[in-house]
Amino acid sequence: MTLTIPFRPSAPGPTAPDPTAPGSTAPSPATLARGEVRLDGVTKVFGRGASATTVLADVDLRVAPGEFLAVVGPSGCGKSTMLSLVAGLDRPTSGTVGTGGKTAFMFQDATLLPWLTAAQNVALALRLRGVPRGERGDLTRSLLERVRLGSHADRRPHELSGGMRQRVALARVLAQDAPVVLMDEPLGALDAMTRDRMHDEIERVWAEAGLTVLFVTHNVREAVRLGDRVVLMGSSPGRIVTSRPIELPRPRRLDSAGVAELAAELTAELREEGARRGG
C-alpha cells in the first residue's frame, strides 16, 4: 500500500511548538486565543524508509477556548500521538500545532510519584511552575479540597484507590494552571462505578475552571457523556473521520437513553469507516 503524505514545510508559522519547552508551545497571541488549540495539516511519521509508519495524516483540528472535546478512535489511530504533539512532547513531521497558553497532561495511570504523598505530588507541580514556597501549602490544600481529597493529603499513592489517585492527578493538573488540559484515557483502568464518579468530577472541575479539555478515550459512550463535541478518528493512517457536536443537556448520565442512542450512532459510523478501509 502506498500512502501519499501531503508534505508542508513546517518552518513558517509562529504556532510551531518549541520542543525544548514542553507544555509551553508558544503561539502568537494574535492568532490564538487563550485556551484555543489548533492543528493545521499535521502529519506524524515514525521511523524512516521502508519501516516508516504514518501515525497521523494531514490532521486539521480546532478546539475553541473552554470547549470539552472528546476524541474517540480504535487503538493505533494516533490519538495519543496527537496529544503528545499538542503537549509539545513531540514534534509533527509536517504541519503546525499551536495552543493558546500552556498545557497540562493527565495520564492513563495517574503517574503519581510513589515517594511523595498526595499533597507533595500536587506541590511538586506548583514548585516546578515557580510558585513560591510560602504559597504552596495553602494552594495545595485548596486544590486537594477541590477534588475532595482534603482528608487524604498525607497518604502515599499506594495507600489510595485507583479513583483517588486519579483525583490527585486531577488536582495536579489544576496545579499546573494551564488553560488547556490533555487527558489520555485517564479513566481506562478504573472500575465502572469509580469511572462514573470521575466523570462528574472531571466535568465539575472543567466547568469551574473554564478549561479547554482534550479527552482521549476508546469508549464512545464516555465521549458522548463528557464532550461538547466528539471527534471520531480512524486508523492506518490516523486521521479525523468526523466531528459531531453533542447537544444533549448537561448534566448527562452515562446510562441515559440519549447518550446510549448517540453512542450507538457514532459506533456504527466508526464501524462503517473501518469496513470501508478494509479493516
Place this chain on the structure above:
Amino acid sequence: MGDDATATGGTADLAVVDPVAVDPAGTARRSVGTPLRSVWRATWPKLLAITLFITAWQLVVLTGWRPPYALPGPPTVARELWDLVLVDPKFWPALVTTLRRAAVGFLFAATVGTVLGIAVARSRVLRAGVGSLITGLQTMPSITWFPLAILLFGISETAITFVVVLGAAPSIANGILSGIDHVPPAFTRLGAVLGAGGWRLYRYVVLPAALPSYVAGLNQGWAFAWRSLMAGELLVIVASRPSVGSRLSFSQEFGNAPQLIAYMLVILVVGMLADTAFTASARRMRSRRGLASD
C-alpha cells in the same frame, strides 16, 4: 481485628470515598503490630541459630579434633572477648582506628561512585568508554590492588584508603547507574509535562526514583569496603597504630587463638550491624513507596 475497623472509620465522607480505598488503607495498617512483639519475632530465629552454632562448636572442641591452643571452646573465647572489651587497653583504639578508616574510605567511595555513576548515566561517550570497566573493576578482588598501592603510597593510611575506595566505588556507581537506567519512562514524561528539564528533572524525578537501587549499591559498596579494609589491615600494618586487622595478625603470630577468634567475632558483628542498618533503611523506603513484599 480491631484495627480494621478504625482504618475504615477514618475515611470520612462516604459519598465521595471509593469503596476500593478501604482495603489499601486497611492492609497498610494491619502490618503494624506492637513494636516489642515484632522485635521478638525478628530476634528468636537468630538466637536459635546462634545457640545451635555455639553448641556445634563446643561439640567439635569436645571431640579433640584440634588441641585447645589451636581451637579453644566458646567459654574460653567468651572470657577473652569480655577481657578484650572491658580490660584490654588496645581494643578500643584499634576498633576506633578501623572504623574511622572504614568511614573515611566508604565516604570517599560513595562520593566517587555517585559522581561517576551519574556521569556515566548522562554521557553516552563515558558509558561506552568506562561502563564495562566499572563492572570489571567490581569483579576484581581488591586484595590484588595492595602490591601496587604499597608501591605507590608506601605502608600508609593512604594505601589502605586507596584500595578501600577502589573496592567500594564500582558497586556504588553501578547501583546509581542501574537506578537511573530503570527509571520508568512514565516518570520522565511526567517530569517533561511538569516543565522539569535538565538538572531539575534529576533533582525531583530521576534521582528520587533511583534511590532504592542506589541504597542497594551503597550496601554492596559497604560490604566491599569492609572486606578490602580487613585485607588491607592484615597486609599494611602501620607502625604504632593498632587496628582490628593488625591485632588479628598479632594474635596469630603470638599463638593467641582465643583472642584471634574474639577479634573475628568483632569483625563479624560490625559487618552485621552495618548491614542491618542498610537493610532497615531500604525496607523503610520500599514500604513508603508501597513496594514492601513483607
